[in-house]
Amino acid sequence: MFVIDRAALFLVAVGVFVVCLPAIAVYYFRRARRSSQDDWESILKRLAPVDRSCVAEVALDIIDESGQQRMDESSAVLEPAEIWKLVGGMEGLKAIEANCMVLIDLAFYVQQKYPEAVVTTEELRLNAREIAWHVERLKAAAESGKLDSVFAMYAQRATATYYLMTRQVLALYEHDGLPMLASLQRAL
Amino acid sequence: MHLTGLDLLFWAAGLGSHLILLGVLLICGRYKTFPIFTAFVLTNVGRTAILYCVERYGTKASYFYSYWSLAILDVCMQLAVVYEMYSLTFRPLGNWARDLRGSFVSLVGASIAVATGLTCLAAPHARLWMQVVVIKGSFFTSTCMSELFVGMIALSVRSGLPWKTHVARISQGLGVYSIIDVLIEAGHSYFGVGRDTHLYTNLSHVRMTIYLVCVVYWIVMLSLKASDPRPLPDSLRMRLIDLQSRLNIDLEKVRAGRCS
Numbered sequence: 059m060f061v062i063d064r065a066a067l068f069l070v071a072v073g074v075f076v077v078c079l080p081a082i083a084v085y086y087f088r089r090a091r092r093s094s095q096d097d098w099e100s101i102l103k104r105l106a107p108v109d110r111s112c113v114a115e116v117a118l119d120i121i122d123e124s125g126q127q128r129m130d131e132s133s134a135v136l137e138p139a140e141i142w143k144l145v146g147g148m149e150g151l152k153a154i155e156a157n158c159m160v161l162i163d164l165a166f167y168v169q170q171k172y173p174e175a176v177v178t179t180e181e182l183r184l185n186a187r188e189i190a191w192h193v194e195r196l197k198a199a200a201e202s203g204k205l206d207s208v209f210a211m212y213a214q215r216a217t218a219t220y221y222l223m224t225r226q227v228l229a230l231y232e233h234d235g236l237p238m239l240a241s242l243q244r245a246l
Numbered sequence: 247m248h249l250t251g252l253d254l255l256f257w258a259a260g261l262g263s264h265l266i267l268l269g270v271l272l273i274c275g276r277y278k279t280f281p282i283f284t285a286f287v288l289t290n291v292g293r294t295a296i297l298y299c300v301e302r303y304g305t306k307a308s309y310f311y312s313y314w315s316l317a318i319l320d321v322c323m324q325l326a327v328v329y330e331m332y333s334l335t336f337r338p339l340g341n342w343a344r345d346l347r348g349s350f351v352s353l354v355g356a357s358i359a360v361a362t363g364l365t366c367l368a369a370p371h372a373r374l375w376m377q378v379v380v381i382k383g384s385f386f387t388s389t390c391m392s393e394l395f396v397g398m399i400a401l402s403v404r405s406g407l408p409w410k411t412h413v414a415r416i417s418q419g420l421g422v423y424s425i426i427d428v429l430i431e432a433g434h435s436y437f438g439v440g441r442d443t444h445l446y447t448n449l450s451h452v453r454m455t456i457y458l459v460c461v462v463y464w465i466v467m468l469s470l471k472a473s474d475p476r477p478l479p480d481s482l483r484m485r486l487i488d489l490q491s492r493l494n495i496d497l498e499k500v501r502a503g504r505c506s
Contacts, residue, residue: 064367064369065369065436067367068364068367068368068369068432068435068436069432069436071363071364071367072364072428072429072432075360075364075389075428076425076428076429079392079393079396079425079428080396080425082396082399082400083395083396083399083400083421086399086400086402086403086404087399089403090399090402090403090408162405162406163406165406166403166406166407166408169338169406169407169408170408173410176338176339180338180339180343183405183406183407184343184344184345186406187345187405187406188345191345
């Protein structure tokens with residue numbers, strides 16, 4: 059019978075620990091360095107492509123073009139299955155979450171370069187984190203098989219907020235006449 | 247207790263390097279930003295001086311109790327430094343970032359759990375139960391410290407809260423030292439302390455050398471001036487304020503719930 063020696067087990071466990079811990083540190087250091095080396099435009103370039111027309115359809119089911127909640131009879135008519143299809147399922151939600159991470163990186167970048175902007179960037183960071191939190195809850199629900207019961211509650215809200223948020227980013231670019239607008243419109 | 251020339255050299259180098267570091271903190275005015283770290287350095291200076299006096303004029307028992315009492319104080323001060331680094335990073339507006347409270351609890355819980363698990367696996371050979379306690383305690387502390395520093399890096403990047411220059415340097419020094427210290431303490435635990443304490447002492451010397459390198463790193467880094475923050479261009483300020491205000495309005499709608 060094979061018996062594992064306690065001392066050997068201890069050495070293996072410590073070995074795994076001292077390999078994993080620096081690996082995690084290096085991974086996050088590289089992520090931080092990438093964020094600090096990028097500029098505003100290159101961070102926004104990392105936005106994952108999302109089907110904007112479908113996102114708009116899901117969002118405009120509960121809000122109007124001005125961002126106000128719709129109260130008319132034809133509002134909130136999309137069924138969870140339709141929302142799921144339009145959003146692109148879990149892959150689509152992951153893209154939305156990835157884009158929220160880009161906005162968090164944007165806050166990180168600005169706060170690092172311009173510490174005096176801390177109040178503004180902190181609010182931006184918290185808002186993007188809140189949307190990412192909605193999407194994370196959906197992912198957790200999907201993994202535990204409870205997605206059907208919570209999907210309509212979180213997915214449409216997250217999508218609507220994402221729609222409005224990214225529209226503001228696009229509006230900022232459009233207003234400034236920046237050359238990246240076309241590629242951003244394709245991504246967002 | 248017999249001290250070799252090498253022991254005395256480490257002692258002197260430790261005292262000297264800490265005094266220089268203290269000088270840098272005071273002359274460059276860093277003590278205002280890092281009062282706890284300054285207290286930690288001051289404690290180390292005091293600790294070295296007290297232990298030298300006790301070793302020279304006190305009894306073996308008094309040295310033993312002084313050494314371990316001050317070692318506990320050192321651990322407490324290291325934890326306080328961790329708190330200071332967390333505080334300087336995760337309180338951008340003076341309050342703890344509200345999205346990170348759960349993460350802090352998880353991080354501390356996970357750190358303690360992993361450190362406890364590893365410490366339970368350790369079975370150091372020692373003649374006295376007190377030596378077992380000391381070896382396991384040191385291993386537990388270094389494991390916890392290293393996890394907290396790596397956790398701080400991860401949390402800072404994931405949450406989008408950057409480190410200030412000198413916070414990064416202090417944390418990097420203490421973090422790297424803690425990770426190497428895990429290996430040293432694991433070595434202490436694996437080889438134990440028998441009648442021959444040669445290996446135990448050699449490992450301790452390696453630990454002290456690493457720590458001295460860390461102190462020198464702090465001296466150099468803290469004596470350098472952090473780069474001046476750039477003024478925020480008006481155009482970027484306006485863009486951010488606009489983006490943030492619109493986001494707030496949108497999120498209020500999301501928080502209000504789905505209309506039906």
